[in-house]
Amino acid sequence: xxxxxxxxxxHRLRFSCAKAPRPRLIDQESGKxxxxxxxxxxxxxxxxxxxDFGRMELVKVGTSGEPSITQGQDxxxxxxxxxxxxxxxxxxxxxxxSYKAASIVPVSGTPxxxxx
Numbered sequence: 714x715x716x717x718x719x720x721x722x723x724h725r726l727r728f729s730c731a732k733a734p735r736p737r738l739i740d741q742e743s744g745k746x747x748x749x750x751x752x753x754x755x756x757x758x759x760x761x762x763x764x765d766f767g768r769m770e771l772v773k774v775g776t777s778g779e780p781s782i783t784q785g786q787d788x789x790x791x792x793x794x795x796x797x798x799x800x801x802x803x804x805x806x807x808x809x810x811s812y813k814a815a816s817i818v819p820v821s822g823t824p825x826x827x828x829x
Contacts, residue, residue: 716797720793720794721790725765726763727763728761728789729760729787729788730787731771731784732784733758733782734779736755736756754778754779755776758773760774773811774793775811776815776816781818786819788817788819789819790816791814791815791816791818792816793812793815794813795812796813798810798811
């Protein structure tokens, strides 16, 4: 499977931080943390994405470096892309889409970063 980046149009979605950023682990047992090519820690944030019809989905989004956001805050992921992946584990094929963003920033415009 070719790993081709898929741009994500985030302009028609609203995002909230469902779970605060935390370092992404490569191995649960050893506690080894994932880094990018420059050696920066990759952080994983769980976002709640909602469209104009009220449909919602939780998505994990990786970023290089820790975003300055907190749980419950309305946020904007910038430069978001998706990658398809697949793996065979115990003879069973699994697949999905992983997401990365250049940054995740609080929504500005009101005190505390909330939506207007």
